[in-house]
Amino acid sequence: MEVEDESSNSILDLTSYQLHDLEGIEFPSSLIELDLTANRLSTLDSRIGLLSQLKKLSLRQNLFDDDGIQLISQWTQLSGIQELVIRDNKLMKIPDVSIFKSLLVFDVSFNEISSLNGVSKVSSTLKELYVSKNNVTKIDELDHLHQLLILELGSNRLRIMEKIETLTNLQELWLGRNRIRTVNLCGLKCIRKISLQSNRLTSMTGFQDCVALEELYLSHNGISKMEGLSTLVNLRVLDVSSNKLTGVEGIENLTRLEDLWLNDNQIESLDGFDLAVAGSKDKLTTIYLEHNPCVEYCFWQVKSSNYKDTLRQFFPNIEQIDSDIFS
Template sequence: MIKPWRLIYPPSPVSILPASSFQLPDLDSVELPPNLIDLDLTTNRLSKLDSRIAILFNLRKLSFRQNLFNDAAIEPISSWESLTGLEELILRDNKLTKIPDVGIFKKLLVFDVSFNEITSLQGLSKASSTIKELYVSKNEVTKMEEIDHLHELQILELGSNRLRVMENLQNFTKLQELWLGRNRIKVINLCGLSCIKKISLQSNRLTSMIGLDA
């Protein structure tokens, strides 16, 4: 008889729990130590949030990358007040069609919703202005909107979407990397970005490189 998979912990307190690539349909067989600061659930088959995560007061990093979460399944996270100290939230490669409400996370530094089916950046206006890295690549986004308050941004990834215009970048005085490859952009407009070090614009519809000297 095959015994169900169960994570075995060392005697010392566990603060980092890597539970990736197990193809788990749920977390019923996984113990979640109360002092966790980093929970990595990458590459499983999760489609429902485990309510035990909501009481991990010390959690700083949470990754649901490459799972099966849709909009309704991920919605409860927006009311998990115990996780207000979360600094990194990874929802990359799921089944989302919209930006989830992450307004409760006032210390968020990294937010990743790449490789979903998101059609609009609407909802990002609720996101904390503390975010330094925002990843929304490989979606269906058509407009750069609701991001102008993110003045701490250092990395912005919007590659492989349906963007036509570079806009609402004027407040990004700390932005160092801008990734906009594989869109439908025709004109370069850096909006006065002063700290930019890397910019990706390959596979767009550019007819001129005018604007890169801005």
């Protein structure tokens, strides 16, 4: 089978060829990247294990189960691999990847993994770990990943934020669509992005020490009060839509805020709103307020969206209010 290769035989992209096996495919020994995304593979071709220069291997969206991927743990010649993607397969557990001593990116999202058991064997060089859309119930075995920058555990069955205090260099934490009730960030002072959307939070407290935080996503929870945000002076994006907020407060110090999502709450009045967001008056470019009682009242009683005119006057650099985009 002839397949077009790129970059002088250093990249081989076999995406969406619907291959059931790799018989007839030639693997140049100079391969650095091999992409087998969106095929019908269920077992590994042993020839891949001889590609000693390989740095990136994607097995995404295939039919690999635990037995079908097991051979990878014996590929000593691939010890220099840096990016391994086994996303969207049929794995029930974290595969043994301890042989890859320089691993930087490891993705096993969209499988059927119920535990992080096995992560303790992953190289401490790892910078990005993706285990979203699985059945994980507990955060553990991360203690040694001191260089980790991104941790994605969204769409699992987590109830508690725990055992992340050693991840002192973590910059992005994605925990959306879990069952978490309380924030526990153990003072992660380098973190810049946090997502806890679609959990069971009733309070915003717990972010106070995350002073480098730039983006905070808390939509679709049960939060009734804005609090604990005054120290987050670097915050640029705040999404608290689809909660139970009745007012806007505690964000006067957020002078760098650019995006503020407040839609789908229970905010009764815009009285004092200008004072609450005074700190970000010159920075704010996007604000969502639709589907709040205060906005519905303005529209039905006055038959206009005059609250938008008021907001445009107050925020000189506003570019978007709800679905309206201004040039």
